[in-house]
Amino acid sequence: MNRLRRFFRSPEAIAGALILALLMMMALAAPLLFPGDPQAIAGPALLPPFQDWPLPLGTDRLGRDVLAELFHGARTSLAVGLAAAAAALLIGAVVGTSAGFAGGLVDEVLMRITDAFQTVPSFLLALAFVSIVGPSLGVVVAAIALGAWTGPARVARAEVLSIRERDYVAGARVIGMHPLEIAFREVLPNALPPVLALSSVIVAAAILTEAALSFLGLGDPNRVTWGGMIAEGRTVLRTAPFLSIVPGVALVLTVLGVYLAGEGVVESTAVRRSLS
Amino acid sequence: MSVLAVSNLAKRYRRGGEPFAAVDDVSFEIEQAETLALAGPSGSGKSTIARLVLRLIGPDAGRIDFEGHDFLALSGAALRARRARLQMVFQDPLAAFNPRATVARVLDDPLRMHNIASRTERPRHIAALLQRVGLDAGLAARAIHEISGGQRQRVAIARAIATRPSLIVLDEAVSALDVSVRGQILELLLDLQRQERIAYLFISHDLGVIRAIAHRVVILDAGRVAESGDARTVIANPQSAIGKALVAATPRLIRNRP
Ligand SMILES: Nc1ncnc2c1ncn2[C@@H]1O[C@H](COP(=O)(O)OP(=O)(O)OP(=O)(O)O)[C@@H](O)[C@H]1O
Ligand SMILES: [Mg+2]
Numbered sequence: 001m002n003r004l005r006r007f008f009r010s011p012e013a014i015a016g017a018l019i020l021a022l023l024m025m026m027a028l029a030a031p032l033l034f035p036g037d038p039q040a041i042a043g044p045a046l047l048p049p050f051q052d053w054p055l056p057l058g059t060d061r062l063g064r065d066v067l068a069e070l071f072h073g074a075r076t077s078l079a080v081g082l083a084a085a086a087a088a089l090l091i092g093a094v095v096g097t098s099a100g101f102a103g104g105l106v107d108e109v110l111m112r113i114t115d116a117f118q119t120v121p122s123f124l125l126a127l128a129f130v131s132i133v134g135p136s137l138g139v140v141v142a143a144i145a146l147g148a149w150t151g152p153a154r155v156a157r158a159e160v161l162s163i164r165e166r167d168y169v170a171g172a173r174v175i176g177m178h179p180l181e182i183a184f185r186e187v188l189p190n191a192l193p194p195v196l197a198l199s200s201v202i203v204a205a206a207i208l209t210e211a212a213l214s215f216l217g218l219g220d221p222n223r224v225t226w227g228g229m230i231a232e233g234r235t236v237l238r239t240a241p242f243l244s245i246v247p248g249v250a251l252v253l254t255v256l257g258v259y260l261a262g263e264g265v266v267e268s269t270a271v272r273r274s275l276s
Numbered sequence: 277m278s279v280l281a282v283s284n285l286a287k288r289y290r291r292g293g294e295p296f297a298a299v300d301d302v303s304f305e306i307e308q309a310e311t312l313a314l315a316g317p318s319g320s321g322k323s324t325i326a327r328l329v330l331r332l333i334g335p336d337a338g339r340i341d342f343e344g345h346d347f348l349a350l351s352g353a354a355l356r357a358r359r360a361r362l363q364m365v366f367q368d369p370l371a372a373f374n375p376r377a378t379v380a381r382v383l384d385d386p387l388r389m390h391n392i393a394s395r396t397e398r399p400r401h402i403a404a405l406l407q408r409v410g411l412d413a414g415l416a417a418r419a420i421h422e423i424s425g426g427q428r429q430r431v432a433i434a435r436a437i438a439t440r441p442s443l444i445v446l447d448e449a450v451s452a453l454d455v456s457v458r459g460q461i462l463e464l465l466l467d468l469q470r471q472e473r474i475a476y477l478f479i480s481h482d483l484g485v486i487r488a489i490a491h492r493v494v495i496l497d498a499g500r501v502a503e504s505g506d507a508r509t510v511i512a513n514p515q516s517a518i519g520k521a522l523v524a525a526t527p528r529l530i531r532n533r534p
Contacts, residue, residue, distance in 0.1 A: 167368065175359065
């Protein structure tokens with residue numbers, strides 16, 4: 001409760017939380033407010049915003065409702081961002097814990113693999129992966145996670161290396177606990193806080209990567225994405241700039257919101273830790 | 277037959293690149309229901325011996341026989357099963373438990389791991405263990421950090437006796453406790469020893485406590501055995517230089533075993 005109060009004392013954190021809440025509502029409300037296919041034609045092409053009440057943000061080059069696309073795009077962005085970050089954190093935590101706890105050869109091999117993944121730019125990795133496997137939501141999530149798990153793995157390993165020397169781990173061995181249970185039930189949960197502190201940055205980066213992939217035409221073709229909308233709008237940038245500006249602003253706000261809220265959470269827990 | 281027989285145990289570490297012997301050619305035996313104390317100045321290798329005996333680290337040389345079997349020959353599942361008979365109590369009872377654990381979980385783990393009680397029977401077992409070490413059974417639901425240091429050390433003892441061990445290693449187990457609590461914990465240990473015939477390897481730098489609880493004592497100096505023998509005899513009349521220094525450094529020795 002205290003932590004919550006401290007979180008809401010910082011104006012940046014409140015702004016971040018508000019943006020995220022709005023985004024969540026957009027994502028959840030999209031199928032209710034715009035039940036039809038957002039990619040269906042809804043009116044005349046290139047209708048400017050604020051002209052026609054049923055189409056408040058106007059239409060794009062093909063006459064699709066921009067507001068509906070924006071709402072459904074929020075769904076894709078959030079879903080991909082959260083799923084990819086969750087996958088990256090899970091893989092990172094498991095790899096880092098295994099490496100740190102096992103030590104020796106296992107550690108050496110796992111960390112060399114981590115190095116290898118880290119030296120390839122994560123966007124190129126995602127690009128290559130999607131080009132080979134083909135664009136679908138699951139593949140995009142996997143592609144993004146593939147380039148994002150190394151950070152959590154390093155942090156988890158460092159944390160596990162220090163926890164593994166604690167008395168309670170020796171105590172678990174003395175009572176005859178299996179090493180796997182010690183690693184994943186006794187050590188991993190206590191190594192998680194600094195790993196989870198990375199999540200806001202990872203979610204923000206994942207949302208941007210998803211947008212970039214869609215911009216390049218490598219997003220799931222059956223879903224509206226903000227990156228895809230920007231790419232669409234680019235062809236008519238001079239005559240209808242709002243088609244790129246609207247999803248662009250949505251993207252910037254989302255990344256900002258995730259980042260600010262994440263920082264707020266980290267700050268409020270950090271204060272708590274330095275106090276105790 | 278002795279519960280534990282350690283012979284010619286050695287463990288080397290590196291200090292500033294130079295190898296040095298933290299434990300050097302140490303041998304001793306502990307009989308059933310006997311308390312053997314390890315005494316010695318800081319850095320003399322007491323904790324290293326405890327960790328070797330518990331197989332938390334491996335020796336460079338020597339032999340450890342536990343309950344008549346070569347303890348160093350065990351590995352994997354066989355070692356984990358045998359661990360039920362050889363338990364430990366740490367100095368800092370807070371560091372000895374997972375910070376997220378509750379009292380119930382701490383006591384549940386050994387019962388589950390060694391199939392001592394079924395899931396439905398375990399709460400009753402846990403209550404009995406808590407009562408055995410003089411705690412209220414209602415404490416089970418508390419988090420480890422929500423109980424006092426003395427209570428925590430009692431929980432540590434309850435966990436150690438949960439698997440019915442024949443030997444418990446206690447590394448400075450009463451050093452962090454204040455004097456009145458220390459006396460109660462020593463009483464509890466003596467009582468458990470009388471009833472369950474548990475042997476103790478009792479590590480302490482406090483000769484007063486050793487005199488009160490130990491039958492025999494081994495005095496260590498720089499990883500080697502300086503002298504050993506009946507606890508009272510050695511403390512009353514130490515032969516080695518380090519023994520004399522330790523006795524001189526202890527202001528007032530408790531006269532009798534409580
Ligand atoms: N993992 C290690 N690496 C290097 N040196 C170590 C290690 N563990 C212990 N030592 C060294 O071995 C020697 C014996 O240490 P040990 O902890 O056994 O002493 P102790 O008798 O328990 O001391 P204290 O009374 O302070 O607890 C010390 O010099 C210590 O610095
Ligand atoms: Mg020690």
